[in-house]
Amino acid sequence: MFPTIDAIIKIGGSAITKKDELETIKTDALQRAAECIRQCRESGATLVVVHGAGSFGHHHARSYEINKGISTSMDQEALEKKLLGFSLTRQSVQKLNQLVVKALVDIGIPAVACPPGSSWRTNKHEPVSWPRDTIGQLLKNNLVPVLHGDGCMDETDGFCILSGDTIIKTLCLSFDVKRAVFLTDVAGVFDRPPCEPDAKLLKSISVNIDGEVNQVIGMSQSKNDVTGGMVLKLNTATKIVSQTQGKCTVLVCAVDSCDSNTICSPEVDVCNAQFTKIVMAK
Numbered sequence: 001m002f003p004t005i006d007a008i009i010k011i012g013g014s015a016i017t018k019k020d021e022l023e024t025i026k027t028d029a030l031q032r033a034a035e036c037i038r039q040c041r042e043s044g045a046t047l048v049v050v051h052g053a054g055s056f057g058h059h060h061a062r063s064y065e066i067n068k069g070i071s072t073s074m075d076q077e078a079l080e081k082k083l084l085g086f087s088l089t090r091q092s093v094q095k096l097n098q099l100v101v102k103a104l105v106d107i108g109i110p111a112v113a114c115p116p117g118s119s120w121r122t123n124k125h126e127p128v129s130w131p132r133d134t135i136g137q138l139l140k141n142n143l144v145p146v147l148h149g150d151g152c153m154d155e156t157d158g159f160c161i162l163s164g165d166t167i168i169k170t171l172c173l174s175f176d177v178k179r180a181v182f183l184t185d186v187a188g189v190f191d192r193p194p195c196e197p198d199a200k201l202l203k204s205i206s207v208n209i210d211g212e213v214n215q216v217i218g219m220s221q222s223k224n225d226v227t228g229g230m231v232l233k234l235n236t237a238t239k240i241v242s243q244t245q246g247k248c249t250v251l252v253c254a255v256d257s258c259d260s261n262t263i264c265s266p267e268v269d270v271c272n273a274q275f276t277k278i279v280m281a282k
């Protein structure tokens, strides 16, 4: 039996990297996320950290079309190029992983890197095999596992890009998890892309048992994102809430305004919220 996870926190690639500039970290945002995680842990919370790739990973994945995998119709030259692209993508996201783990360890969090690329396997880009016991054992020993979006072996396409969002969904549906928190570069989920005039922050989104939401939400995606941006995040969030029958709630909030109280307190007040809470419809 593994411990209940109080929160799985995704440090979004948008939050801690400049997504349009190759391998560029936003140091202040990373430190802010790390500090918030430290405070949660100090309050006794059991945590898992997952981070996205941002400009470490998405750029290489897009230029080498890693998410299309490999096929028998590829000639040798195209295949070699694709294989190198896979290595470069993983190498890039591992650079970010080292920075994230360092930021956590430097302030006293016993973070342990668990790179999914070398242990998770997917079929049609959905996880089919992953080291559940290892993650559970790390939690039992009071360590903080750090996973991330990565390039993984896929049974149908040879390999694929596995988003941190899909990793979070998998963990939430397998462990007993109270909350999934997505820290990103915007205040939460808006009724339309936040760059559009009059975009309104949705403080609460209700999901019914079929995973459908009660409102129309307009979304856009950055050209440097290969995993679906906010569309995948909302899709992941609605699945987590509906498939756990509301036992796990989801928050989407800006890394700039995250605090341990919002992340870890059992009840979150949405009246004055500057974030989005995604819950089961009553």
Ligand SMILES: Nc1ncnc2c1ncn2[C@@H]1O[C@H](COP(=O)(O)OP(=O)(O)OP(=O)(O)O)[C@@H](O)[C@H]1O
Pocket (backbone or CB within 6 Å): 011, 012, 013, 014, 015, 051, 052, 053, 054, 055, 058, 164, 183, 184, 185, 186, 188, 189, 190, 191, 192, 193, 194, 195, 217, 218, 219, 220, 221, 222, 225, 227, 228, 229, 230, 233
């Ligand atoms: N309706 C919307 N509400 C909120 N954000 C939106 C919406 N539509 C598009 N976006 C964009 O989604 C982005 C956040 O999604 P994204 O997938 O980039 O986050 P992330 O998880 O931080 O990144 P990564 O996938 O690199 O880890 C924001 O920068 C925002 O501009």
Ligand SMILES: C=C(C)CCOP(=O)(O)O
Pocket (backbone or CB within 6 Å): 013, 051, 052, 053, 054, 056, 057, 058, 061, 089, 090, 093, 148, 149, 150, 151, 161, 162, 163, 164, 165, 226, 227
């Ligand atoms: C592009 C790579 C390597 C992983 C993407 O993960 P995400 O940023 O969590 O969607």
